[in-house]
Structure formats: structure tokens, C-alpha cells
Amino acid sequence: MRGLLPAMALYAAALFAQVPDTEQALSCKTATGPQISPDGRFVAYQVRSTNWEENSFDTQIWLAMVPTGERYQLTSSKKSSTNPKWSPDGKRLAFISDRDGKRQIYLISTSGGEALALTALDGGVDALEWSPDGMWIAFTSTGPEPKSRKERKDKFGDFEIVKGDYLMSQLWVIKVPNELPATAKEKPKPESLTEGKSFSVTEFSWAPDSQRLAFSASANPSPAARDSSDIYVARVSDKGLTRLVSTSGPDRTPVWSPDGRRIAYQTAAGKEFFYYLNAQLAIVPAEGGPPKLIPMTFDEDPGPVAWGPEGIYFSALQKTSRHLFRVDPETGKVERITGPDAYVASQFSFTKDFSRMAFTGASPNQFGEVAVSNVNRFNPRTLTNVADQYKKFSLATREVTEWKSADGTTIQGIMIKPANFDPKKKYPLLVVIHGGPTGVDLPVRAPDAYYPIERFAAKGAVLLQVNYRGSAGYGEKFRSLNVRNLGMGDYQDVISGVDALIARGFVNPNRVGAMGWSQGGYISAFIACYSDRFKAVSVGAGISDWTTYYANTDITPFTRQYLKATPWEDPEIYRKTSPITYLKNARTPTLIQHGELDKRVPIPNSYELRQALEDKGVPVKMVVYKGFGHGITKPREERAVAEHNYEWFSRWIWGESVPNGMLDIDSAEAR
Numbered sequence: 182m183r184g185l186l187p188a189m190a191l192y193a194a195a196l197f198a199q200v201p202d203t204e205q206a207l208s209c210k211t212a213t214g215p216q217i218s219p220d221g222r223f224v225a226y227q228v229r230s231t232n233w234e235e236n237s238f239d240t241q242i243w244l245a246m247v248p249t250g251e252r253y254q255l256t257s258s259k260k261s262s263t264n265p266k267w268s269p270d271g272k273r274l275a276f277i278s279d280r281d282g283k284r285q286i287y288l289i290s291t292s293g294g295e296a297l298a299l300t301a302l303d304g305g306v307d308a309l310e311w312s313p314d315g316m317w318i319a320f321t322s323t324g325p326e327p328k329s330r331k332e333r334k335d336k337f338g339d340f341e342i343v344k345g346d347y348l349m350s351q352l353w354v355i356k357v358p359n360e361l362p363a364t365a366k367e368k369p370k371p372e373s374l375t376e377g378k379s380f381s382v383t384e385f386s387w388a389p390d391s392q393r394l395a396f397s398a399s400a401n402p403s404p405a406a407r408d409s410s411d412i413y414v415a416r417v418s419d420k421g422l423t424r425l426v427s428t429s430g431p432d433r434t435p436v437w438s439p440d441g442r443r444i445a446y447q448t449a450a451g452k453e454f455f456y457y458l459n460a461q462l463a464i465v466p467a468e469g470g471p472p473k474l475i476p477m478t479f480d481e482d483p484g485p486v487a488w489g490p491e492g493i494y495f496s497a498l499q500k501t502s503r504h505l506f507r508v509d510p511e512t513g514k515v516e517r518i519t520g521p522d523a524y525v526a527s528q529f530s531f532t533k534d535f536s537r538m539a540f541t542g543a544s545p546n547q548f549g550e551v552a553v554s555n556v557n558r559f560n561p562r563t564l565t566n567v568a569d570q571y572k573k574f575s576l577a578t579r580e581v582t583e584w585k586s587a588d589g590t591t592i593q594g595i596m597i598k599p600a601n602f603d604p605k606k607k608y609p610l611l612v613v614i615h616g617g618p619t620g621v622d623l624p625v626r627a628p629d630a631y632y633p634i635e636r637f638a639a640k641g642a643v644l645l646q647v648n649y650r651g652s653a654g655y656g657e658k659f660r661s662l663n664v665r666n667l668g669m670g671d672y673q674d675v676i677s678g679v680d681a682l683i684a685r686g687f688v689n690p691n692r693v694g695a696m697g698w699s700q701g702g703y704i705s706a707f708i709a710c711y712s713d714r715f716k717a718v719s720v721g722a723g724i725s726d727w728t729t730y731y732a733n734t735d736i737t738p739f740t741r742q743y744l745k746a747t748p749w750e751d752p753e754i755y756r757k758t759s760p761i762t763y764l765k766n767a768r769t770p771t772l773i774q775h776g777e778l779d780k781r782v783p784i785p786n787s788y789e790l791r792q793a794l795e796d797k798g799v800p801v802k803m804v805v806y807k808g809f810g811h812g813i814t815k816p817r818e819e820r821a822v823a824e825h826n827y828e829w830f831s832r833w834i835w836g837e838s839v840p841n842g843m844l845d846i847d848s849a850e851a852r
Contacts, residue, residue, distance in 0.1 A: 199574055199575040199600070199639055200574050200575065200576065200577075200635040200636055200638070200639040201571070201574055201628075201629070201635060202636065203629070203633055203636070203820050203823045203824055203827070204233075204820060206628045206629040206630070206633065206635065206823075207231055207628065207629075207630065207816050207819055207820055207823075208230075208231045208233075208816075209567075209570050209571070209628040210228055210229060210230050210567065210570065211228070211229050211549070211567060211627075211628065212226055212227070212228055212243075212541070212549070212550065212551045212565040212567055213226065213227050213229070213528060213541060213549075213551075214226055214227040214263070214264070214265070214528055215528060215530060215539035215540060215541060215551045215552075215564075216265050216266060216267060216530045216539065217247075217267075217530050217531065217532055217537060217538060217539035217553065218267050218271045218291075218532070219267055219269060219270070219271045219532060219533040220271050220532065220533070221247060221532040221536070221537040221553075222246065222247055222248065222271070223244055223245065223246060223247060223271070223291060224244070224245045224247060224539045224551060224553060224564060225242055225243070225244055225255070225265040225267065225274055226242070226243055226245065226265070226539075226551045226564075226565070227240050227241070227242060227243075227263055227265070228240065228241055228242075228243050228254075231816045232816070233816055233817070236815050236816055236817050237260075237815060237816070238814070238815070238816060239259075239260060239261050240261040240262065240263050241254055241255075241256045241257060241258075241261070241262055242254075242255045242256045242262050242263075242265045242274070242276055243255060244291065245551065245564040245565070247553055247564070250564060252564065252565070255274070255289065255291075255293070256276070256278070256289065256296060258278060258280040258296070259280055260278065260279045260280045261278060261279055261280075262276050262277070262278040262280070262287070262296075263276060263277050263278070264276055264277045264308065264309060266309055266310060266311055267311070268311055268315050268357075269311060269312075269313055269314065269315040269533075270315055271291070272290065272291060273288050273289065273290055273291065274288070274289050274291060275287070275288055275299070275309055275311060275318055275357075276289070276296075277306055277308075277309060278296070279305075281298070283302070283303070283304075283305040284305040284306050284307070285298050285299070285300045285301060285302065285305065285306055286298070286299040286300045286306050286309055286318060286320060286355075287299060288357070288361060297361040298361075299318070299355060299357070299361065299368070299369075300320070300355060300371060301368075302322050302324060302325065302371065303324070303325035303326060304322045304323035304324045304325055304326070304348070305322060305323075306320045306321070306322050307320070307321045307322060307350060308320060308321050308384075308385075310385065310386065310387055311357075311387075312354075312387050312391040313387055313389055313390075313391050314391040315357065316356060316357060316391065317354050317355065317356060317357060317391065317417065318354070318355055318357055319352065319353065319354045319374075319385060319387065319394055320352075320353050320354075320355070320371075321350045321351065321352060321353070321382050321383075321385065322350065322351065322353055322371075323348040323349065323350055323351070324351055324353075324373065326348075330346075344401075344403070347378070347381065347401040347402055347403065348402070349377070349378055349380065349381040349382075349401065349402065350381045350382045350383070350402055351373050351374070351375045351376060351382055352373070352374045352375045352382045352385055352394060352396055352415060353371045353372060353373050353374065354371065354372055354374060354394075354417055355369055355370070355371040355372070356369045357369070372420075374394065374415045374417065374420050374422075375398075375415060375422065380398035380399060380400060380401075380411075380413075381398055381399055381400070381401050381402040381406075382396050382397075382398045383396070383397050383398060383399060383410065383433065384396065384397050384433055384434050384435065385397075385435070386435055386436055386437060387437070388414075388437050388441045388467070389437060389439060389440070389441040390441050391417075392416060392417055392418060393414055393415065393416055393417065393441075393467070394414070394415045394417070395412065395413070395414050395425075395435035395436075395437060395444050395446075395467075396412075396413050396414075396415065396435065397410050397411065397412055397413075397431075397432060397433040397434065397435060397446070398410065398411060398413060399411075399431075403735060404735050404736045404781075405735060405736050405737050405738055407431055407736075407738070408429070408430050408431050408449070408455070408738060409431075410431040410432055410433045411424055411425075411426055411427045411428075411432055412424070412425045412426035412432050412433075412435050412444065412446050412465065413425060414444075414467060423469060425444065425465045425466075425467075425469060425472075426446065426448070426463075426465055426472055428448065428449075428450065428451040428472070429449075429451050429452075429453065430448070430449030430450070430451055430452050430453070430455045431447075431448070431449050431455070432446055432447070432448045432449070432463075433446060433447050433448075434446055434447045434484065434485045435485075436485050436486070436487055436488045436493070437467070437488060438464075438467075438488050438510075439488060439489065439490055441467060442466065442467055442468075443464050443465065443466055443467055443510075444464065444465050444466075444467055445462055445463070445464050445475075445485055445488055445493050445510065446462070446463060446464075446465070446485065447460045447461070447462060447463075447482075447483065447484065447485055448460065448461055448462070448463045448472070448474075449461075450463070450474060454664075454742055454745070455742070456619075456738075456739065456742040456743065457619070457651065457657070457660040457661045457663075457664060457742070457743070458657055458660070458661065459479075459480065459481060459482055459656075459657045460482045460483065461474055461475070461477075461483075462474070462475045462477065462483050462485065462493065462495065462508065463475065464510055475493075475508060475510055475513050476512070476513035477508050477513035477514075477515055478513070478515075479497070479506075479508075479515055480656040480657060481497045481498055481499065481653070481654065481656060481657075482497060482498075482653065483495040483496075483497050483506070483508075484496045484497065486505070486529050487529075487531055487535075488510075489507075489531065489535035489556075490535060491507060491535070491557075492507040492508055492509050492510060492516075493507065493508050493510055494506070494507050494518070494529065494531075495507075495508065496526075496527060496529060498621055498653050498654030499522075499654060500593060500648075500654050500655055501523070501581050501593060501595065501621070501622070501623050501624055501648070501654065502522060502523050502524055502525050502623070502654075503525045503526055503527050503623070503654075504517050504518070504519045504520070504524065504526060505517075505518040505519045505526060505529055505538075505540070506518060518556060518557075518559060519540075519542070519554075519559055519561075520559055523544060523545050523581075523624070524542060524543075524544055525542065525543050525544075525549070525623050525625050526540050526541070526542040526561075527540065527541055527542075528540055528541045531556070535556055536555065536556060536557075537553060537554065537555055537556060538553065538554060538556050539551065539552070539553050539564075540552060540553075540554075540561075542561055542563075543625040543626070544625075545579060545580070545581075545624040545625060546578055546579050546624065546625070546626060547568065547625060547626060548567045548568045548571070548625070548626045548627065549567065549625060549627065550563045550564070550565045550566070550567050550568070551563070551564045551565040552564060571626075574635075575600040575601075575639075576600060576626065576635060577597045577598060577599055577600060577634065577635055577638035577639075577644075578597070578598050578600065578602070579595050579596070579597050579624040579625070579626070580595070580596050580598070580624060581593055581594075581595060581596075581624055582594055582595075582596045582645075582681075582682075584677055584678055584680075584681035585677065585681075586650070586670075586673050586674045586677045587673040587677055588670075588673070590650060590659075590662060590674070592647065592648065592649065592650070592674045592677065592678060593648050593655075594622070594645050594646055594647045594648055594678050595622045595623070595624050595645070595646040595648075596643065596644070596645055596682070597634060597638055597643065597644040597645070597646070598638070598643055599638045599639060599641060599642070599643070600638070600639075602643075602687075603687075604685075604686065604687050605687075606687060607687060607688065607689040608641060608642055608643040608687055608688055608689060609641065609642045609643070609688075609689055609692035609693070609694070609834050609835070610642065610643050610644070610645060610679060610682060610683075610688045610689070610692070610693045610694075611637055611642050611643075611644045611645075611693075611694045611695070611696065611830065611834070612644070612645050612646075612647060612675055612678070612679065612693070612694070612695040612696070613632050613634065613644055613645070613646050613695075613696055613697065613701075614646070614647055614649070614675065614695065614696070614697030614700075614701035614704050614705060615646065615647075615648075615652070615697065615700075615701050616697070616698055616699030616700040616701045616702075617651065617652065617653070617699070617700045617701075618649070618651035618652065618663060618667075618671075618700045618743075619651060619652065619653040619660060620652065620653065620700070620701075621648055621652045621653045621654045622646035622647075622648055629823065630819055630822075630823065631698055631721060631774075631813070631819065631822045631823060631826065632696055632719075632823065632826055633823045633824075633826065633827050636827060637827075637830065640831075640835065642834070643682065643687065643688060645678055645679070645682060647674055647675050647678050649663075649670075649671045649674035649675060649704070650662035650663045650666075650670050650671065650674055651663040651671070663743065664743055664744075664745065665743070665744055665745055665754055665758075666758075667703075667727075667743055667744070667758040668703070668704070668707045668711075668757075668758045668759070668760065669707075669757075669758070671704045671707065672704065672707050672708060672711060672712065675695065675704065675708065676712065676714060679693055679714070691716070692716055692834050692835075693714060693715050693716060694715055694716055694717040694718065694719075694830050694833065694834050695708050695715050695717075695718050695719070696718065696719035696720075696721070696826060696830075697719075697720075697721060697723070698721035698722050698723075698774075699721070699722050699723070699781070699782060699811065700723075700724075701721065701723070702720045702721040702722050702723025702724070702782070703723045703724040703725075703760070703782075704723075705718050705719060705720045705721070705723055706718075706720045706723040706724065706725050706760040706771075706790055707760040707763075708769070709760065709767055709769045709771045709790075709794070709799075710725075710760040710761065710762075710763040710764050710766060710767045710790075711760065711763040711766055712766065712769070713766065713768055713769070715769050716769070716770070716833050716834055717769065717770050717771075717772075717829060717830055717832075717833030717834055718769050718770070718771045718772070719771070719772040719773075719774065719826050719829055719830070720771060720772070720773045720774070720787070720790065721774045721775070721822075722774070722775050722776060722779055722781075722782045722787075722811055723760075723773075723782065723786065723787070723790075724759075724760070724782055724786050725759065725760050725761045725786045725787070725789050725790035725793075726759045726760075726761045726786060726789055727740055727744065727748065727755040727758055727759045728748040728752070728755050728759070729783075729785050729786055729789055730782065730783070730786055731747065731748055731755070732748075733783035733785055733786075734780070734781060734782065734783060735780040735781060736781065740755075744758065760790070761789060761790065761793055764793050764794075764797060765797075767793075767794055767797050767799050768797075768799055769799065770799065770800040770801070770829075770833045771790075771794055771799060771800070771801045771802075772801075772802050772803075772804070772825065772826065772829040772844070773787045773790060773791050773801065773802065773803040773804070774787075774803075774804050774806070774822055774825065774826075775787040775803070775804075775805055775806070776805075776806050776809035776810050776811060776812070776813060777805050777806060777807050777808060777809060778808065778809060778810045779809070779810050779811045780810060780811065781810070781811035782811060784805070787803060787805075788803075791803040802829070802844050804821075804822075804825055804844070806818050806821070806822070821843070824843055825843055825844055828842050828843055828844050829844060
């Protein structure tokens with residue numbers, strides 16, 4: 182046996198060299214946010230890279246020349262440069278950078294040279310858009326901290342009045358000179374088109390005449406105020422303001438008609454419960470008047486992108502794909518622009534004449550790449566080479582699979598198989614559950630983050646990503662199936678998928694684990710408390726008790742939308758759908774991961790679950806990532822999240838001992 186150990190070690194090393202380790206996965210670059218120039222000759226896009234020394238993910242802007250495919254990096258400052266936007270003449274790019282501390286607007290020539298700051302606002306800048314005539318840039322910002330708040334802090338120290346200390350985002354414009362002055366005093370001063378505490382601006386767009394801006398705004402910047410969003414128009418000349426749409430439920434993402442007479446937008450159409458129902462597209466006259474729904478039959482959420490000469494373009498999920506569509510605003514006839522069926526395309530931008538577009542796209546088992554195409558004859562041509570980073574690795578394969586849940590509902594998921602998959606073998610099965618619940622898993626590749634999928638597959642596991650009821654892409658009826666049915670219905674979708682793969686003969690039913698973050702963490706917590714079918718579970722930022730969640734979260738409408746009651750009105754539905762209710766069944770070793778400052782799923786949920794499992798005698802470990810909210814957003818801590826998960830499942834699924842492991846598993850086992 183001794184003679185075999187070196188050989189086995191060499192085999193293991195060779196095996197794991199075939200896939201990226203956690204640091205390599207987190208170091209892989211991604212290309213996003215493509216913006217095609219008005220004439221179609223260039224595409225500006227963002228490349229995210231990992232700065233381990235500074236413990237940050239940094240983004241820089243690159244340019245691709247469409248005719249030749251040649252690429253070069255345009256920005257190279259410390260920290261990030263994002264949100265590139267072309268001037269209408271195509272000679273300059275405006276972008277946002279935090280290189281000097283706060284996010285400000287910079288201008289740079291497309292031929293290169295130094296980027297120069299256009300703004301220097303204390304509150305920084307959130308988003309920007311050029312006016313069609315190139316004379317203005319509009320942007321959103323909270324502006325400088327109010328004098329009254331500074332005085333309050335100086336006198337009484339720092340405190341927060343809950344639901345009373347909002348900094349409202351306002352809409353600003355700034356004139357863009359042909360040449361930026363050398364000194365800050367000589368630079369143009371931004372003007373605020375909106376002010377006060379009556380609303381907070383979210384999205385906006387310029388009218389074709391460059392004299393008006395349409396925007397959406399909610400009662401305050403809190404996520405809980407999402408359903409209060411209305412549509413407004415502001416005039417640049419005199420700061421005149423008109424509210425065009427004020428139906429109940431959110432009205433957002435305004436886009437102008439080419440003649441500037443109408444505005445299209447996404448609406449909940451006044452529905453009281455809208456989180457899981459289809460949004461619709463509507464049109465309102467720019468000068469005011471009754472809005473009108475576009476008479477389209479489309480069973481998913483349409484996200485407006487632009488209004489061109491041939492119709493309104495919108496993006497939408499279609500099961501495990503995403504496409505661009507165009508609708509005739511008069512007839513409601515919908516035409517799909519991208520294809521084939523399995524293609525995943527997003528982040529669209531158009532040339533001035535709407536003849537060509539840039540986007541990110543991928544087919545199954547491909548990485549997302551920046552691409553260009555004709556609009557009316559879809560023929561994508563890739564401009565980036567993200568996939569080249571993975572050429573030396575042998576990666577797992579993805580395929581769409583489906584099965585019937587307990588109530589007969591058809592559920593789809595993404596099955597991930599090792600590169601050397603053999604259907605005659607018995608594999609451990611790891612279920613990775615997305616958040617949302619209106620998230621969705623697609624059969625395309627992306628760098629691993631919280632969950633080291635490629636390493637698990639190389640270690641000899643099959644993985645299943647479940648698009649459980651409530652997932653986007655499958656229509657309104659499917660998204661509504663977990664209303665007052667959270668947890669139980671979701672669990673049935675997961676366990677029926679596990680059973681379906683077991684029935685195919687290549688899954689070991691005694692070596693099944695589950696993991697997920699946010700809503701995926703909630704379903705994982707439900708599994709941990711409700712089921713004895715799993716050998717190990719990882720709960721990431723998950724809900725354990727809906728009443729605890731409701732009283733602490735920053736999106737209190739969520740539970741009222743899905744459970745159709747507050748816990749004070751219907752405590753039984755909160756009890757029925759809470760994982761903690763089923764604690765008596767809990768026996769699955771559970772890893773709990775949570776950001777210390779999480780407001781979306783506040784950390785009391787995890788402390789409650791941890792204490793309950795410990796009291797029950799269930800092996801449990803809880804890791805708190807200091808300084809983070811709902812997402813873990815820095816490389817070192819993301820590496821810790823992934824390594825903690827890898828260590829946990831290596832112990833409980835593969836039975837491996839991890840001496841001096843990050844989780845100190847030996848002490849967990851001894852307890």
C-alpha cells in the first residue's frame with residue numbers, strides 16, 4: 182500500500198491540474214457591458230480582473246475595432262473605470278471611475294491619451310448618458326451631503342433614523358466643452374434638474390431633441406420602495422417637471438420614440454401583487470395623457486432596451502436562454518431577433534441607425550463573449566477571447582435536463598457532468614440552487630465563485646442546478662407556483678430532480694449534498710431542517726424564519742408579495758414556510774455562511790439556524806464574513822467562501838479528513 186501512495190498523490194495532482202483551482206477561477210477575466218459606437222466601427226467594453234494585492238475586483242475599458250477585430254486597453258488607472266458611453270460623434274467616451282476616491286465622470290479620446298475628470302461631486306456619480314446633440318451629459322447623484330446633516334453629526338454624533346435618513350438620488354446635467362479646462366474652477370458646473378425629498382431618481386433617457394429627459398423615480402432609494410416608481414419628464418431649459426405615469430406598482434425604464442412624441446416603459450399595470458407576475462410594456466404621450474398597454478401576448482418579463490425605427494426592442498429570458506425581441510408598438514406583434522433557441526444574449530447596444538448591435542452572447546458550454554451582429558440578419562461575430570483562459574483545462578459539460586415534480590409540474594435544470602463522465606459509474610450528486618426566487622440557471626460557462634463547481638466535478642461529482650418553481654424564463658404561471666408555497670414546493674422540485682437522476686443509474690443516493698445563496702440558501706436551509714435525504718448542506722445568506730426575515734430585511738414587501746400577508750395577519754403561513762419549523766427532522770451536517778452586514782437577508786436568520794441545529798445536536802459550522810453585506814464582493818473573501826464549501830463537502834460527501842482545515846472540522850466531528 183505504501184508504494185501506491187506516491188502514485189495516487191501524483192494522479193490526484195494531475196487530476197486537479199485539469200481544472201482551475203479557486204484562485205485561478207477567481208482570477209479569470211470577464212468581458213461585459215459592450216457599447217457599439219454610433220457608426221459601428223468600434224465597441225467599447227469592460228474587462229474585470231482580480232487584484233489580489235489590493236483585494237479588489239478592478240474593471241478597465243477596452244476598445245475593439247469591428248472591421249479587424251483588433252483590441253486594446255483604453256483605461257489603465259488604479260481602481261476601476263466603468264460604464265463607457267459614446268459621444269454622438271463617436272470621437273470621445275465618457276465613463277465613470279473611482280480612481281480618485283469617489284465615482285466621477287471622465288472623458289477620453291478614442292485615440293487614447295489621458296482621461297480628464299468632468300465632475301467632482303461629493304456624492305459621486307451613479308449613471309450617465311450623452312444628449313443626442315452631444316452638448317450635455319445627464320447623470321444621477323445624491324450630490325453633496327446636506328449641510329443640516331453635517332451639522333447634526335458634528336453636534337450629536339452619527340446616528341440613523343430608520344426610514345427617515347434617506348439621501349435621494351437626483352437627476353443632473355452638465356455641459357460638455359470641446360476641451361476640458363486645466364483647472365477645476367474653470368470646469369463647467371453641473372446643474373440639478375430635480376431636488377428635494379419627494380422622490381429618488383433611478384433610470385433615465387434623453388429625448389431626441391436633447392431638451393427633455395424621461396426618468397423613473399421611487400418614493401425613496403430603499404429597495405422596499407420599488408413598487409412606488411413612477412415616470413416623469415424634466416425639461417433642461419427651465420427645469421420644468423411633469424409626472425406622466427403614477428399607477429400603483431412600479432413603472433420604470435423609459436425609452437423615447439424616434440420622433441420624441443411618446444415614451445415606452447415597463448409597468449406592473451397597477452397590479453397589487455407583481456413580484457411574480459409578468460410586467461408589461463406601455464406607452465404614454467410625452468406631453469401627458471392616458472398611458473396605453475401595448476397589445477402584445479408575451480409570457481415573460483420584457484425589459485425595454487431601445488425604441489428604433491422598426492419598433493421597440495426588449496430583452497427577455499426564454500427558459501434556459503435569453504434573447505432580444507422587437508415589438509410593433511401599434512399591433513403588438515413580437516419578433517425574435519437573436520437565435521438559435523439555445524443562445525444566451527444580453528447587454529445590447531445599437532448603432533445610431535439601428536442597423537448593427539453589440540452584446541454579450543454564448544451558446545451552451547461556452548463562456549460569454551462580446552459580439553456584434555446585423556440587427557435584421559442575426560450573424561454574431563465574437564470580438565473577445567474570454568474562453569482562451571481555459572484552454573489548458575478540461576472542463577465539465579452542461580446540458581439541460583427536465584423531470585416532473587411531485588404535483589406534475591415540469592421542472593428544468595442544468596446537469597453538470599465531469600469531463601470524463603461514465604454513465605456506468607455511481608457519482609456523488611451536488612445540488613447548487615440559485616437565488617431570486619426569480620433567478621435562473623443557464624447552460625453556459627462562467628468563472629466559479631462561491632461554489633467550486635469545476636473542482637467538485639473533477640473530484641468525481643455530478644452537479645444539478647435546479648430552475649425550481651418561481652424561476653424566471655418559464656412564464657407567469659410557473660413563477661406564481663411558489664406563492665404561499667415557498668419552501669415545500671421548492672423542496673419537491675429539488676428532491677424530484679435528485680430522484681430523476683438517481684433513476685438514470687449514475688447517482689449514488691447515499692452521497693447527495695445541496696448548497697445555495699440567498700433564496701438558494703433558504704431552500705438549502707429547508708432541506709437541512711426538513712429532509713434526511715442529504716449528507717451535507719451549505720446555507721449561504723439564507724432565510725431560516727420568515728418572521729425574523731420580515732422584521733429585519735430591507736425589502737419587507739417581498740414576504741407580503743409571496744405569502745400575501747404579514748406575520749401578524751397570518752402567522753400560520755409564516756410558520757409553515759419557515760425551515761426552522763421542521764427542526765425536529767434535522768440531522769444533516771450544515772455549513773452556514775453569511776455577510777456580517779447583510780440587510781437583504783439579515784444575519785439573525787443564520788444565528789437562529791445555527792443555534793437551533795447545535796441544540797438539536799446536528800453538526801454545524803457558521804462562518805461570518807466581516808464587513809460584507811448580502812454579497813461577498815472581494816477576492817480573498819470569495820476565495821474563503823469557496824474553500825469553506827470545498828472543505829465541507831469533501832468531508833461529508835467524500836469522507837476526507839482535512840487536518841488543520843479552515844473550518845476546523847475535527848472539532849465539529851468531535852462535538
